[in-house]
Amino acid sequence: MSFELETALSPEKLRRVAIDPVSRVEGHGKVTILLDDDNKVHQVRLHIVEFRGFEKFIQGRPYWEVPVMVQRLCGICPVSHHLAASKALDMILGVKQLTPTAEKIRRLMHFGQILQSHALHFFHLSSPDLLFGFGSDVAARNIVGVIAAHPEIAKKGVLLRKYGQEVIRMTAGKRVHGTGSVPGGVNKSLTPEERAELLKDAYQMVAWSRDAVGLIRQLFEQNLAEYNAFGRFRSAGMCLVRADGAMDLYHGGLRARDIEGKPLFDHFNYGRYWDVIAEDVKPWSYMKFPFFKSLGPDEGSYRVGPLTRVTQCDHIPTPLADREREDFVGFDGGSAAGATLGYHWARMIEMLHAAEGIKDLLHDDDIVGSDLMATGQRQERGVGVIEAPRGTLIHHYRVDENDLVIRANLIVSTTHNNQAMNTAVREVAKKYLNGREITEGLLNHIEIAIRAFDPCLSCATHALGQMPLEVALVGADGTLIDDVTRDQRGLTRAP
Amino acid sequence: MNATNTFQLDGVDIPFTPGQTIMQAATAHGVYIPHLCWHPDFSAHGSCKLCTVKIKGRFGASCTIEAQAGMKVENRIAEIDDKRRTLLQMLFVEGNHFCPSCEKSGNCTLQATAYELNMMSPHFDMFYPDRPVDASHPDILLDFNRCIMCSLCVAASSEVDGKNVFYMGGRGILGRRVHISSESGKLGDTDFALTDRAAHICPVGVILPKRKGFEVPIGKRSYDQAPISAHVKKAAP
Numbered sequence: 001m002s003f004e005l006e007t008a009l010s011p012e013k014l015r016r017v018a019i020d021p022v023s024r025v026e027g028h029g030k031v032t033i034l035l036d037d038d039n040k041v042h043q044v045r046l047h048i049v050e051f052r053g054f055e056k057f058i059q060g061r062p063y064w065e066v067p068v069m070v071q072r073l074c075g076i077c078p079v080s081h082h083l084a085a086s087k088a089l090d091m092i093l094g095v096k097q098l099t100p101t102a103e104k105i106r107r108l109m110h111f112g113q114i115l116q117s118h119a120l121h122f123f124h125l126s127s128p129d130l131l132f133g134f135g136s137d138v139a140a141r142n143i144v145g146v147i148a149a150h151p152e153i154a155k156k157g158v159l160l161r162k163y164g165q166e167v168i169r170m171t172a173g174k175r176v177h178g179t180g181s182v183p184g185g186v187n188k189s190l191t192p193e194e195r196a197e198l199l200k201d202a203y204q205m206v207a208w209s210r211d212a213v214g215l216i217r218q219l220f221e222q223n224l225a226e227y228n229a230f231g232r233f234r235s236a237g238m239c240l241v242r243a244d245g246a247m248d249l250y251h252g253g254l255r256a257r258d259i260e261g262k263p264l265f266d267h268f269n270y271g272r273y274w275d276v277i278a279e280d281v282k283p284w285s286y287m288k289f290p291f292f293k294s295l296g297p298d299e300g301s302y303r304v305g306p307l308t309r310v311t312q313c314d315h316i317p318t319p320l321a322d323r324e325r326e327d328f329v330g331f332d333g334g335s336a337a338g339a340t341l342g343y344h345w346a347r348m349i350e351m352l353h354a355a356e357g358i359k360d361l362l363h364d365d366d367i368v369g370s371d372l373m374a375t376g377q378r379q380e381r382g383v384g385v386i387e388a389p390r391g392t393l394i395h396h397y398r399v400d401e402n403d404l405v406i407r408a409n410l411i412v413s414t415t416h417n418n419q420a421m422n423t424a425v426r427e428v429a430k431k432y433l434n435g436r437e438i439t440e441g442l443l444n445h446i447e448i449a450i451r452a453f454d455p456c457l458s459c460a461t462h463a464l465g466q467m468p469l470e471v472a473l474v475g476a477d478g479t480l481i482d483d484v485t486r487d488q489r490g491l492t493r494a495p
Numbered sequence: 496m497n498a499t500n501t502f503q504l505d506g507v508d509i510p511f512t513p514g515q516t517i518m519q520a521a522t523a524h525g526v527y528i529p530h531l532c533w534h535p536d537f538s539a540h541g542s543c544k545l546c547t548v549k550i551k552g553r554f555g556a557s558c559t560i561e562a563q564a565g566m567k568v569e570n571r572i573a574e575i576d577d578k579r580r581t582l583l584q585m586l587f588v589e590g591n592h593f594c595p596s597c598e599k600s601g602n603c604t605l606q607a608t609a610y611e612l613n614m615m616s617p618h619f620d621m622f623y624p625d626r627p628v629d630a631s632h633p634d635i636l637l638d639f640n641r642c643i644m645c646s647l648c649v650a651a652s653s654e655v656d657g658k659n660v661f662y663m664g665g666r667g668i669l670g671r672r673v674h675i676s677s678e679s680g681k682l683g684d685t686d687f688a689l690t691d692r693a694a695h696i697c698p699v700g701v702i703l704p705k706r707k708g709f710e711v712p713i714g715k716r717s718y719d720q721a722p723i724s725a726h727v728k729k730a731a732p
Binding site for chain 2: 060061062064065067068069072172173174177178179180182187188402403404
């Protein structure tokens, strides 16, 4: 079956060497800082090269493939893309109302996603900074260090995440990259056995989520001045809210408030998001800069995610989380609600909401129902918006008469937060870098500011706790003063 | 059947009736011989070579070799499975097989066979051929990215449906492919129907009913339940 000399005798035992372009993956960030002769900061830029290409390569694919394909954008929050795409394709199928079972299974899946992603972000990725200190020993500043020093906290984090993943597995078929949500509904509901299995631990997850809110509150109280000031800036914000103004992470209208907290639009139909949002481009970044059209590109940037959602909603529709929301927005005269590190507090409140939501849905008989699919009058265009763990996520598709996707536009949470993250990094650099030599501790301060927004950039799936980061100090005359890179090899300084 | 009508397949006695191929007899007895282009309802053509077995030190396609009494046939031995794995790897790189987003995943013979043979990676460089998707038919999608040239659709359309919707044409690894028998070359301009046998014969994800993708949840798909070899065993009378 093989020709002489054409194939090595045992190719499987040989090592294959290939050189490929190393394309950009999630988690690789670069910060550039411009300083004058006195090392005063003049320019700071966060670069995130988010070339994904999904918008292009799903063109020409059948629409029913899209929710499964686009979720590969991310290994942390694939459910968000899975559901946002499904919602957009519901619209294309003309489905205005899912069956109760389908809607509740999707919501359950989404709560599982919020729970596991927020737990991962807070406990695995961020808690080392918060528990040990921003400039603490780098050798211990990781989840292994948390396990050693705070085993009970670490255990809760790991098991909360595991529970969220189990919810996803039972609703989507797999912990990561399942197929449960399909255009027009879902392909499975829960079996009575799965429901009973999840119910066993549901109350424990609520209790542990409350503990997590207590932990971040305690950290805030202990480090009030530092936490309040760290990377602080004022910003407009946007999120989905339910018709009654309540937090709704799965569906609703868009609510936006300006930098003063005044309404810009409310309950806006996201099916026409382009009427209120546009995207700016800048020559130094591959990532776009979304802005509110009414304010223009210079004044119209905004932030999304837990902090915005918790502070902009009128209430949270689960009692324990709502009580925590009230405490949070009233804490120290509202100071934490405007702090960059307030994202973590808000995140834990949302995790509590997700745990309560899971518990409530598990008591709803619709989740074991058999009516899974709805139909409607076919449309050409569909928009799906969902509140992903780290912010508003927009999927927008056009499908031709042959069922193939002809256009796609995705505005992901990280993109919404592009300007906000840049601002936070600048604030941190101004405060901590001015006139100082770059140290690992400095790099970590910058990373903490980024991490408050988006765990994808914390490189969670690639290099836990070791986000590749490059900081270049360039003098006003363009001279490179210092260039430090941290990657898997550690901290290296250019000669 | 008389006592002499048996042959040994990996040391197991397999009964056969005269005229049966090794593949037919083994399948009827619930013993799995890896294969892709063979189908019990259609004449064998020995193309994919995955069903190659070893008889007296010589290799041959078990789907085309008639069983003989007393024959000693080697099937699932490392030497042959290694070659089968290589053949599979070549099939995977020759087309565009992206299992993670393919609706046939879990029901795909190519994928199931790769799992059966412990194929862990494509090993070779991907070809990334530019193959068309034909969505012109109202009920059926053709995604040639996944075609393995088994030609079962050609046989089914011709032998069962009597329509000759498909034919093999072109030359070379990248040139040879399944074509559509219509002036435009589009499936939408043929009388192909969802009820045709050829619409349900594809072992991979080329011929697909539209708007049905991912209907079956993970865990309930054919090969989620059991490996392909167990399916053959279970289906045996």
